Amino acid sequence: MLKVQVDSFGYQNQTILKDIAFEVAPGEHVALMGESGSGKSTLLKIIYGLLHVEEGSVFWGDTEALGPNFNLVPGEPYMKYLAQDFDLMPFISVEENIGQFLSVFERETHQERIDELLDLIEMKSFAKTKVKFLSGGQQQRVALARVLAQEPEILLLDEPFGHIDNFKRLSLRRNLFLYLKKQGITVLTASHDPNDVLPFAERTLIMEQGQIIANENTQELYLNPPNYYTASLFGQVNKVPMKLLKSYSEIDRDVLVYPHEFKFSDSSGLQAEVVHSFFKGSHYLNESRAKDGTILFFNSDKKQETGATIFLNVSLNTINKRLHVGQKTDT
Structure with a gap:
């Protein structure tokens, strides 16, 4: 169980998040929705450990996820974060970017795993292409495959299809979320796009001005919204x-x-x-x-x-x- 509590968080006397508290069950897909500036990305960064929070905590089961004040390299081994900047290595190929995160103890299955992930992101024909020659949308897909290569228990997605052309986005969205459900990976997706949320997220948290104003089953929230904003x-x-x-x-x-x-x-x-x-x-x-x-x-x-x-x-x-x-x- 992922347990998140943020009593208060802000920068330079400006409160960004307040009174945040929710849980996510193992294997559950929860969406974060809200207008720009509502705090979605900040919340994901806190959960992952990129930002330190004094008043709050993040637990995965009995294990506390610690922030940058405790970890020289942000993040926990069981959790991965796909941000809006991709952090890829531009001068090596697509398959090398994916393969560098596979276990050194399972080299005999590396190529099989790389091929599986290339099929998932629909980029098998670009396996040997250096990342610097790819479009923004293609780089986003490689970044996605790279975090999946690390087999996380929890995956945090921040606008995961924002750079991808619509005709590719449709199939990639289905492939990804069905794959994550099959693997039992716990997912938090921050998105502006209801097409990322309605068909795939079991539950949705609505954020407004740094607070969670709704936390409901996605279908119920759509059919019976509590307010105009939602x-x-x-x-x-x-x-x-x-x-x-x-x-x-x-x-x-x-x-x-x-x-x-x-x-x-x-x-x-x-x-x-x-x-x-x-x-x-x-x-x-x-x-x-x-x-x-x-x-x-x-x-x-x-x-x-x-x-x-x-x-x-x-x-x-x-x-x-x-x-x-x-x-x-x-x-």
């Missing part, structure tokens, strides 16, 4: 006054509604005028304006004409669930 991290979301949805309602609150949750009606519902219609491949994302000026985004199968009047409805089940969560109305 929902917006997963994509476009509407904050709709209850009186707009149900004019007879006496509830003076906003309801969070994802674009796909709006349903069309020919003549009844929340009336709005189409402002823009954006092609998204499988559907159109439409921007509209209600009579009171509220901007609403909704999905449709077909392009909506600018200026067209439409009627939108949300199921009572969805409304009741969102109200039950007790969401905040702040942004």
Whole structure:
């Protein structure tokens, strides 16, 4: 079990993290989500031991992970960290970068292990290429293979696909997270991309201004977000006054509604005028304006004409669930 507690951490009288406390079970994949500056990367650096924390601790089972005040070389042997800077050796080949971290006692299986990791990152054809000739995205993939070569018990990932082209990112993401689950590796992934999180992380921690404001099962957090900030991290979301949805309602609150949750009606519902219609491949994302000026985004199968009047409805089940969560109305 990974146990993290950071009562307070900061630089030069500026608090960066406060009241952080959570646990991660062996083999569990937990995501960290939050806007830039929310403290995700700082938290990962503390866990790995790159930053010293006076008020707090990190334990893996009964073993305490110590920071730079105790370790000349940061980190613990059971934990690896893939940062946004790759720290590769540019003048040797891809396979040499990976192979240098394999055990000297298992040389007869080195090539087999290197080939396995090259297949995982889809770079077998670049095995003999020097790292200095690779693109940023390719270097990120090599850095990933290199940390996996060390067979960590815990893997910390900070925006692991940020430099990788989208067409490669899709397959690499699946390959990596399925591999990590199969190997039973405990994973913490800090990411802005909900595609890194929704299909793969069992649990998600939402960070805002250095604090954890939500710690829930990922699917539950998406379906029942506690506030607008949390929902917006997963994509476009509407904050709709209850009186707009149900004019007879006496509830003076906003309801969070994802674009796909709006349903069309020919003549009844929340009336709005189409402002823009954006092609998204499988559907159109439409921007509209209600009579009171509220901007609403909704999905449709077909392009909506600018200026067209439409009627939108949300199921009572969805409304009741969102109200039950007790969401905040702040942004």
